[in-house]
Amino acid sequence: MHVFIMVAGAFTGTHVWQETAARLVAAGGTAHAVPLTGIDPDRPATASRVGLETHIEDVLAAIDAVDATSGRSIVLVGHDYGIHPVIGAADRRPERIARVVHLDSGMPQNGVPALAAVPDQVLRAQLVERAEAGEHEGVLAPPAREEWERWGSTDGVGEAELARLTALAVPQPLGTLVQPLRLSGAVAAVPVTGVLCARNGATIDLVQRLVDFGDPALAVLTQPQVTFFELPTGHWPMLSSPAALADVLLRAAAGEGHRLRPSGGEAPAPAHLRPFPIDVPGPVRDRRGPVDLYVPEGEGPRPAVVFVHGGPVPAGARPRPREWPALVGYARWAAAEGMVGVSLEHRLHDVADYDRAAADIAAGVERVRADPRVDADRIALWFFSGSGPLTADWLTQPPAWLRCLAASYPILAPLPAWGMAGTRFHPARAVRQAGSLPVVLLRAGQESPEIASTVETFVTAAGDCAARLELVDVPDGRHAFETVDPPEETLPAMRRAMRSVITHLTR
Structure with missing residues (x-):
């Protein structure tokens, strides 16, 4: 009893x-x-x-x-x-x-x-x-x-x-x-x-x-x-x-309930450490502060695609996000397509850190634009998962050099427990000011209901203001689909999204 x-x-x-x-x-x-x-x-x-x-x-x-x-x-x-x-x-x-x-x-x-x-x-x-x-x-x-x-x-x-x-x-x-x-x-x-x-x-x-x-x-x-x-x-x-x-x-x-799996040891690799589905050797990484650049051989400057990891990621997490297979894979893939691929690390360690993470990203992007191998007037930003709310700043006042904004399985509104109702990180509100900025959104069909509802709110808002939104659906895709789902189900959408981003950068 x-x-x-x-x-x-x-x-x-x-x-x-x-x-x-x-x-x-x-x-x-x-x-x-x-x-x-x-x-x-x-x-x-x-x-x-x-x-x-x-x-x-x-x-x-x-x-x-x-x-x-x-x-x-x-x-x-x-x-x-x-x-x-x-x-x-x-x-x-x-x-x-x-x-x-x-x-x-x-x-x-x-x-x-x-x-x-x-x-x-x-x-x-x-x-x-x-x-x-x-x-x-x-x-x-x-x-x-x-x-x-x-x-x-x-x-x-x-x-x-x-x-x-x-x-x-x-x-x-x-x-x-x-x-x-x-x-x-x-x-x-x-x-x-x-x-x-x-x-x-x-x-x-x-x-x-x-x-x-x-x-x-x-x-x-x-x-x-x-x-x-x-x-x-x-x-x-x-x-x-x-x-x-x-x-x-x-x-x-009675002692029942789900027990969490310890990290490391003999446990299966977590989603963020599983192999990227495209084998892209790519150039050697060039680390510059919080950014890793993957620069193709040949003359430049070249457009750049900056990949922004999700979160929150605990400060003590190892390996660091810029070393995750997916982020490295995307950056090398962009380099293989002739762009400068960039993985950018930021300090989103807690839901209270969005202001700090936004500042980190802005500073990191300026570091990328200042690199002589990069065409400073042709930049694309690609966000993942919990970095989705950080798209709001770029949608609100998109600079002329930002040629495209992409997002994969993003959280596009702060979740209720985050307590961010009074903050600026609400992409569905910001998209009304995006003007002609192209937005490429990869939508996971098997997303959790809580995240999926934020995406649908954003899509509705984008439609109401006639934003330049391109939806790329992965019908059977789950969150982090590129490493957790079979490649045959995800690669067509991933390739379509990459082609679209590169087109916006090079036209």
Whole structure:
């Protein structure tokens, strides 16, 4: 028998767990939603300041209320902000906890306040300013009905549920977000399950890809006691899919779930390290700072195709993106066609790094244009996957020397969990200003629904403004199709796209 102790996210109280709790009880479990001090009406604040430590004490009280001799195991469930007091409490009672469930939440770290996990980047920056100014006793106003998307996707939440969520929302004490989490490290021994909400942008496949990049910091996610589940819904599954969530929690408590594959060793090569489907010897690499140039023999200057890798890619990933077979293969292929092929590396290590990555790309392109072997007036940019939002700058004000913009299986709008609604990285908006710039878009027919919807939004916007968009479909292609799908299914589209890009560069 399991006791599920559940902690809600920012602005919300025990009411969000009602349907899920009822299903857990019907299945034979015990469910207890923790009323948090200063948030839940059942636990009003008695002091001027409510901090993260206050909420950790609330969770500890719930743990201690479970009879240790009853034989019932405790499963702690933290949603959104709620994972911070959950982890803090588990660190102090590790022997009492059978499993911690991260419900569409991050991985809190010692010494880091919860505000670091606030998804909306603009709001997070404002909170940092308030904290640095010494404001620790105020509150953060709850979202209005139309503002919940700043905190996560509301996919699947009906109008009635969203109205109730808004009506019952309360201010979040600022101290709960700015007070650092203090951990002894004892929580590391507690088994963990991550429940990812795909419509919010988090999937098991995405986490596996991050692990495959080889960052040692993510190796902990491949340990045997760590499991994962995925729900096809938005950030509030207790409202949109309570039955499915209850089932997942019961299975997590039983130790079930998907386990990630460790990187390296005898594991199959991850997508980004598999061979490029075209064997192009190409010229020797010429490394110049963040760019690798592959320059054909003969007189120049020549047009250049600059290939921009996707991401985010952890800073500790090895090998580095410019050495991935696909990026090298594309650059050598362009050189074999008489162009200067360029692989450009940028520092998109986290979704908060798009500004920095954009600056890296702009500087790298100028370095390429300054090379005497390159025709500075004939440049094409080719983006992949998570670098798709970075196309927005080039679509908004395309310079005269940019003769073509291409993108392969791109993410063409920030995913909900990225918190980038207030940023400039929205290609569907930017394409309206692209003018006569040719855009070649390679679309994967078997793309994940979350990414595919961003592509369709872009295609619709491009059609509405009569942009020069050429769609190149790979009907059975998956994300990273050039290395994960059979060449006979992908090469025709890849060759068509390369021909189109070169035509735009040479006409």
